[in-house]
Amino acid sequence: MDAFRANPQRYDSLMTYKKCGNSGLKIPLISLGLWHNFGGMDSLDNHKELICTAFNAGITHFDLANNYGPPPGSAEKNFGRLLKSDLKNHRDECVISTKAGYGMWEGPYGDWGSRKYLISSLDQSLQRMNLDYVDIFYHHRPDPETPLEETMGALDQIVRSGKALYVGISNYSAALGIQAQKILKDLGTPSIIHQLRYNLLDRSAEARVLPELMKAGMGSIVFSPLAQGILSDRYLKCIPANSRASKVNFSDLNKTFIEDRLPLINQLNALANKRSQSLAQMALAWCLRRPEVTSVLIGASSAEQLKANIDCLNNLSFSEDCLKSIDKLLSQEAH
Numbered sequence: 443m444d445a446f447r448a449n450p451q452r453y454d455s456l457m458t459y460k461k462c463g464n465s466g467l468k469i470p471l472i473s474l475g476l477w478h479n480f481g482g483m484d485s486l487d488n489h490k491e492l493i494c495t496a497f498n499a500g501i502t503h504f505d506l507a508n509n510y511g512p513p514p515g516s517a518e519k520n521f522g523r524l525l526k527s528d529l530k531n532h533r534d535e536c537v538i539s540t541k542a543g544y545g546m547w548e549g550p551y552g553d554w555g556s557r558k559y560l561i562s563s564l565d566q567s568l569q570r571m572n573l574d575y576v577d578i579f580y581h582h583r584p585d586p587e588t589p590l591e592e593t594m595g596a597l598d599q600i601v602r603s604g605k606a607l608y609v610g611i612s613n614y615s616a617a618l619g620i621q622a623q624k625i626l627k628d629l630g631t632p633s634i635i636h637q638l639r640y641n642l643l644d645r646s647a648e649a650r651v652l653p654e655l656m657k658a659g660m661g662s663i664v665f666s667p668l669a670q671g672i673l674s675d676r677y678l679k680c681i682p683a684n685s686r687a688s689k690v691n692f693s694d695l696n697k698t699f700i701e702d703r704l705p706l707i708n709q710l711n712a713l714a715n716k717r718s719q720s721l722a723q724m725a726l727a728w729c730l731r732r733p734e735v736t737s738v739l740i741g742a743s744s745a746e747q748l749k750a751n752i753d754c755l756n757n758l759s760f761s762e763d764c765l766k767s768i769d770k771l772l773s774q775e776a777h
């Protein structure tokens with residue numbers, strides 16, 4: 443593949459940047475996650491095309507975790523390679539995040555939220571990406587067995603040691619997130635961002651998490667805004683070959699879950715078409731309509747998907763009627 447040339451117009455594109463909560467850090471309305479498609483078995487050329495396409499469209503935020511792959515750790519390694527080969531002159535234009543909180547290595551110190559795990563895991567992530575620091579380090583999920591003070595103390599120590607510039611939390615409830623924020627604020631390292639699931643098929647975060655954490659000064663970056671691809675026109679008739687759903691079987695991405703929702707997906711698709719958008723574009727714009735949402739964190743298996751999704755920025759506004767129609771469809775589904 444040819445050497446990467448950054449598009450000089452990348453900051454004149456449709457992309458806009460929004461502050462993370464009360465912090466001074468701005469992230470793009472669309473961020474790219476490396477959970478899938480960046481592992482050891484995926485094509486290196488495709489990795490490069492995805493990252494370069496994103497960067498050239500003004501996507502400055504790349505989200506990783508210690509365990510992304512498979513095998514775990516390979517997404518960080520592959521991203522580290524691209525940073526060295528293609529983005530080496532652009533490190534200061536990127537917000538790179540990683541996380542720890544799920545099982546990463548054997549024994550009692552490779553999972554959850556102890557100080558021991560978080561600090562060693564970040565050291566390993568930095569080594570894999572060949573970085574001195576990440577921009578945001580997250581605790582990936584709450585740990586019921588470790589005192590919150592210890593987990594948040596580890597995040598504070600990580601910032602003080604210069605290995606992360608900011609910290610965040612992920613998959614926390616509103617109440618726990620507020621407690622975590624209080625501890626971190628008292629230590630002098632406020633959590634600037636919460637990473638959570640939010641999409642047309644799962645709007646549970648609207649009740650408390652989104653509004654309450656915004657009130658506490660945190661931004662929200664929402665993952666799986668396309669429900670892992672289900673909210674796209676690929677799923678109108680059946681589970682398509684080569685799609686994520688045809689390859690993996692997560693508890694929230696199984697055949698029955700999707701098949702039960704095909705009528706709803708078709709009705710949402712018709713609404714999207716009335717807006718002259720694809721279903722994926724409307725699904726992203728719908729998440730971004732909430733003032734609490736700082737960024738939608740998308741995945742993509744091809745540069746074409748990524749470009750099409752970025753085009754959602756051409757139409758982010760919704761009429762009251764359209765929002766009501768969407769609400770009606772979603773509430774029928776809930777019953």
Ligand code: NDP
Pocket residue numbers: 474475476477478479505506582612613637638664665666667668669670671672674675676684685686687722739740741742743744747748750751
């Ligand atoms: P999405 O909901 O955006 O799903 C992405 C997948 O949808 C793609 O890989 C592709 O799958 C399909 N897709 C994307 N665009 C289109 C399109 N235009 N038409 C058709 N299909 C499309 O997000 P993810 O679930 O991938 O999550 C995004 C990121 O969020 C992750 O990479 C990770 O960084 C983060 N995350 C964080 C979690 C946490 O606990 N903190 C949990 C989950 C994710 P395909 O083509 O293969 O079918």
